[in-house]
Amino acid sequence: MSYLAPTDNQDLLRFLRRWYGAPPAPNERLGESPEAPKVLVEWHEIAAQWGGLITSHNYAIPLPELVLEDGMIPFWVENQGTWVWAFDPNTEDHSVYEREPSDEPTPWKRTGERLPEFLIHATVLEAILGAPARKVARGAQIDDLRPPEGMRELPFPAWNWPARDSRILFGESWLALTHPSDHPKAGHDITLAAVAPKDLEWAKNSTEIKWRSYSRVQDHTTNEPLPW
Numbered sequence: 001m002s003y004l005a006p007t008d009n010q011d012l013l014r015f016l017r018r019w020y021g022a023p024p025a026p027n028e029r030l031g032e033s034p035e036a037p038k039v040l041v042e043w044h045e046i047a048a049q050w051g052g053l054i055t056s057h058n059y060a061i062p063l064p065e066l067v068l069e070d071g072m073i074p075f076w077v078e079n080q081g082t083w084v085w086a087f088d089p090n091t092e093d094h095s096v097y098e099r100e101p102s103d104e105p106t107p108w109k110r111t112g113e114r115l116p117e118f119l120i121h122a123t124v125l126e127a128i129l130g131a132p133a134r135k136v137a138r139g140a141q142i143d144d145l146r147p148p149e150g151m152r153e154l155p156f157p158a159w160n161w162p163a164r165d166s167r168i169l170f171g172e173s174w175l176a177l178t179h180p181s182d183h184p185k186a187g188h189d190i191t192l193a194a195v196a197p198k199d200l201e202w203a204k205n206s207t208e209i210k211w212r213s214y215s216r217v218q219d220h221t222t223n224e225p226l227p228w
Helices: 009-020 038-049 115-129 197-205
Strands: 073-077 084-087 095-099 109-114 133-140 167-170 175-180 188-194 212-215
Touching (some): 009 115, 084 115, 115 167, 115 175, 133 197
Antiparallel strands (some): 073 084, 084 095, 167 175
16 A cells, blocks of 8 residues: 555554554553444544554543534544534534634634544644654745655645645655745755664755754554554
8 A cells, every 4th residue: 555544444553553653551441431423433542542642742632522513513623722622412524623722712613634544644743743753844945855766745634733835745754744834945844764773865966945843752652653
């Protein structure tokens, strides 16, 4: 398979094992949650296998705390509460909506994703934001990225968070978050992410892009390819 399927939890599990290593609690199970969609319960069970490791920035609302809010059920929140995502409990496909919390009521806006797609999309984004190895650039040109194996875009709709038209690109062993920049010279802001710094060494060949590099020690190593 050449991409992470937007509705396939088996591929999600394979991705998580590749990115974070073997789960510390592989047999973790949750209690019954009759009010929550099955796909959301399954995601929480998967997440529980790694503790809180796979949500390093934004977070999922615990299942017992899910409540109706203006016709929707919020289930995912930006870490400072500046953005919230919710699903429609009255539709079989559980369409996902979003809005910025405000003292004044604001309408929910459709994201274009169903709950299964969103959960995988959000999990991959969290992997980028919390990656052990990252390179960040502002106001860069996407065409100046020159990975040796080329790059593709994951098959998810563009997000409005962290900025309008946010998209995820990928290569053989890396991911990238891109979105239009507010830099004076425009272009895109790009965050490259990988399990190890060596997986981003190719970025040195993108000489037109000025990178800031960040890295921390990863407590596991693996040569297993990413599931795409």
